[in-house]
Amino acid sequence: MEDHRATRICARPAPALRRYVGSYVGFDLRGFPAGVHCGPPGRVLTAVISLSGPLEVAPGVDDGSPVSRFAGVAGGLMRRSVAIHHDGRQEGVQVSLTPRGARAVHGMPAAGLAHRLVPLDELLGALCVELVDRLRAATTWAARFAVLDELLLRAVGRNAGGAPVSQVRPEVAEAWRRLLAARGRVQVGEVAAELDWSRRYLTERFRGEVGLSPKTFARVLRFEHAHELATMHDPLPWAEVATVCGYADQAHLVRDWSEFTGRSPTAWLRGEVLLGNG
Secondary structure, three states: OOOOEEEEEEEOOOHHHOOOEEEEEEEEEEOOOOEEEEEOOOOOEEEEEEOOOOEEEEOOOOOOOOOEEEOEEEEOOOOOOEEEEEOOOEEEEEEEEOHHHHHHHHOOOHHHHOOOEEEHHHHHOHHHHHHHHHHHHOOOHHHHHHHHHHHHHHHHHHHHOOOOOOOOOHHHHHHHHHHHHOOOOOOHHHHHHHOOOOHHHHHHHHHHHHOOOHHHHHHHHHHHHHHHHHOOOOOOOHHHHHHHHOOOOHHHHHHHHHHHHOOOHHHHHHHOHHHOOO
């Protein structure tokens, strides 16, 4: 087997895109054992463009979900991991979008993409073909990120049609902000009261915009925090991860982890060969 190569390059988009796009990540992972990577749920919508062969992705892990092949794929907010099948090599770029970015770049509310994997060309049309071709032709990460800036700005301009991008309702945006700030460790009823809305009304409006209820999104954020701690170079013991992230106990963490990844924490860690743990 060739030596492991694990390159991840992060970049910020152009200033005009930062309301819509959180980050770019370029990745080149080679020399690992073949396996199935769990693409975990989190706070962002993602679009991934392969720089090598097609992406082989299923909407669930170890549950019999059919595997589809994509040159580029977009996904909304999820409440379970997607399964990314690989032969030990993954090369591509990932774009993280905000809910407002779903409207600006894809021309639809984030709720329209929730729990879905959509071929990127269905959303961007001919712009996707140009994006894939130019990303693959570029020879440096800086050049690839510049291509993303150029074409995503064109997508935003095309969807806006010269008009301002439609806004997420301010109360929904504020609820989103508060949930993010607390990493999910906040009572939805308290957020609703502070907005002078009923919990039911907030839930309806929040789900209608992003595709998840605020309670489910709070659980996703708590899991996201735990996932970050578990993938650190020197990870904490699971019991400490549970405490830091606000779980009642380790068993509570295990239940949520199993729901969101399809695997127990131990089985997940053992299977994630791209992290170097397999």
